[in-house]
Amino acid sequence: MSTDYKRLTRDGLWDNNVVFAQGLALCPTLAVTSTATNGLGMGLATTAVLVVSNLLVSSVRHIVSPAVRIPVYIVLIATLVTLVDMALNAWVHELYKVLGLFIALIVVNCAILGRAESFASKNSPVPSMVDGLMMGLGFTLALVILGGVREVLGSGTLFASASLLLGKAFSFMELTIIPGYKGFLLMILPPGGFMALGLLLAGKRVWDGRKA
Amino acid sequence: MTTEAKTPDKTPLLERIPYQAILLGTCAAIAAALLLGVDNATREPIAQRKMEDLQQSLAQVVPDDLHDNNMVAKPLLLKGADGKDVTIYQGTKAGKVTALVWETIGFGYAGEIRTIIALDPQGKILGTRVLSHKETPGLGDKIEAAKADWITQFTGLSLGNPPADQWKVKKDGGQFDQFSGATITPRAVVKSLHAALQFFEAHKAEMLEVKP
Numbered sequence: 001m002s003t004d005y006k007r008l009t010r011d012g013l014w015d016n017n018v019v020f021a022q023g024l025a026l027c028p029t030l031a032v033t034s035t036a037t038n039g040l041g042m043g044l045a046t047t048a049v050l051v052v053s054n055l056l057v058s059s060v061r062h063i064v065s066p067a068v069r070i071p072v073y074i075v076l077i078a079t080l081v082t083l084v085d086m087a088l089n090a091w092v093h094e095l096y097k098v099l100g101l102f103i104a105l106i107v108v109n110c111a112i113l114g115r116a117e118s119f120a121s122k123n124s125p126v127p128s129m130v131d132g133l134m135m136g137l138g139f140t141l142a143l144v145i146l147g148g149v150r151e152v153l154g155s156g157t158l159f160a161s162a163s164l165l166l167g168k169a170f171s172f173m174e175l176t177i178i179p180g181y182k183g184f185l186l187m188i189l190p191p192g193g194f195m196a197l198g199l200l201l202a203g204k205r206v207w208d209g210r211k212a
Numbered sequence: 213m214t215t216e217a218k219t220p221d222k223t224p225l226l227e228r229i230p231y232q233a234i235l236l237g238t239c240a241a242i243a244a245a246l247l248l249g250v251d252n253a254t255r256e257p258i259a260q261r262k263m264e265d266l267q268q269s270l271a272q273v274v275p276d277d278l279h280d281n282n283m284v285a286k287p288l289l290l291k292g293a294d295g296k297d298v299t300i301y302q303g304t305k306a307g308k309v310t311a312l313v314w315e316t317i318g319f320g321y322a323g324e325i326r327t328i329i330a331l332d333p334q335g336k337i338l339g340t341r342v343l344s345h346k347e348t349p350g351l352g353d354k355i356e357a358a359k360a361d362w363i364t365q366f367t368g369l370s371l372g373n374p375p376a377d378q379w380k381v382k383k384d385g386g387q388f389d390q391f392s393g394a395t396i397t398p399r400a401v402v403k404s405l406h407a408a409l410q411f412f413e414a415h416k417a418e419m420l421e422v423k424p
Contacts, residue, residue, distance in 0.1 A: 034349065065226040065235060072239050079243040083250050090254035093261040155350070185350045 003127040012134025018111045019142035019197075020204050025111040029143060030193035032102060034154070037162045039147030042102040043140025047133065049084065049106050050115060053077050054132035057120040064121075073116045081107045098165050111139060142200075149196045154188040156181025270301060272357075273330035273339035274311045279303030283313065286423050290415055293407070300419060309333055309420050312412070315343070318404030321396040322346040325355070329408045333420055336370045340405060345397075352397035362389065362398070371409040379406040 018024050025046075032042045056076050064072050085103045088096040096103075106112065115135055120128040152158055156178035163171040186192045225231055263284055270283050281304045288300040303311030313330040325345040330338040340363055342355045354360040365388070380386025381399045390398045412419065 063226075063235070065232045067227070068232045068236050071236060075239050075243050079246060082247060086250050086254045086258070089261065090257035093264075183350050185348070188349050 008131050009134050012138040017138040025109045028105045033147035034188045035151045036144050036147040036159045039143030041165050043143040045099050045102045047136025050136040051129050051132040054120040054128040057116040058125045058128035061121050150187045152177050155183050272341050274303050278310050280305050288423050316404045316408040318400035320347050320400040337366050340366050347397045351394040354391050
């Protein structure tokens with residue numbers, strides 16, 4: 001009966017990572033990771049939605065018929081995201097200006113429906129929330145790594161304008177890795193995203209293969 | 213005798229069609245009610261935030277000491293060349309129009325470039341700023357004031373200065389610099405600013421009349 005939280009953590013962060021192992025949510029992944037900061041913003045917003053959507057789906061799992069579960073989950077998730085979007089826009093406008101772009105994209109993030117379907121609909125609320133949190137953090141990790149690689153190669157900086165996202169206290173994160181770098185535009189454009197992702201996926205396989 | 217007798221329905225509740233229909237209906241109804249409620253609660257604050265954003269962009273192109281009214285309070289609506297409404301914000305001081313601000317749209321390499329332009333009553337440009345665009349990062353985005361001071365060169369110019377055949381980028385025989393690797397973007401901005409100046413010339417009388 002006891003849930004293996006260690007397993008959930010390992011799965012979410014590495015073994016079954018949304019991007020690097022499941023290959024899900026590639027559209028938002030490639031679209032926003034031109035900088036590490038954008039990756040972080042998208043990742044954190046997705047994590048928050050994932051935790052709450054897993055909790056909701058898990059709490060209604062006994063009353064939802066298997067035959068109509070997908071439309072029910074989609075309505076749940078879409079409503080949740082829209083509510084968050086409106087609330088942030090109205091009451092935390094500064095944050096919304098930075099995150100607003102990402103929140104609308106979360107609706108189309110299939111990783112959220114994927115977790116609802118494959119985990120939350122079969123498990124009780126607490127493990128579901130942990131799963132959501134870990135999957136979300138794994139997604140964040142993947143986005144930050146991908147964004148970081150593209151940003152360093154593409155513009156020579158790391159976490160540029162992080163203080164806009166996290167507040168003034170985090171301006172120490174804004175690094176210039178290669179001073180006087182002229183920029184490598186390809187890495188910032190979509191093709192660079194595909195290339196960086198491909199290399200990272202290959203790297204993970206080599207890494208996992210060596211250990212096995 | 214027994215074959216046609218009423219056999220009790222053994223289908224589990226979750227698999228009955230009416231249950232599923234009611235479930236879906238209830239879900240949709242709850243979602244609709246929630247969205248309606250939150251939309252009602254957030255409509256005012258969101259409109260308020262938008263207003264503040266607008267005021268901020270107006271403040272970038274019209275110096276504070278040039279007007280003593282709230283420029284967003286009573287906008288003027290005029291028909292643009294394409295038949296759409298153009299919203300014009302008047303800055304007045306001591307009952308006289310001192311600044312006119314509106315948005316002009318150009319079509320760049322990757323869609324709309326929205327630029328805000330401010331004119332004084334003689335038709336001289338007080339300032340312009342690009343509000344939003346989707347141009348290539350690193351090439352076309354030098355139209356942003358944050359990236360380069362290209363956009364500030366228009367301050368002080370007017371419809372006759374430079375003459376019409378010079379209101380172009382250098383590549384087209386005009387006087388404005390294009391960027392290396394990006395001609396379409398600056399061309400679109402220059403064209404939309406020129407169109408805005410012509411719009412002022414055509415609607416001078418209406419625009420200079422203070423809206424009561």
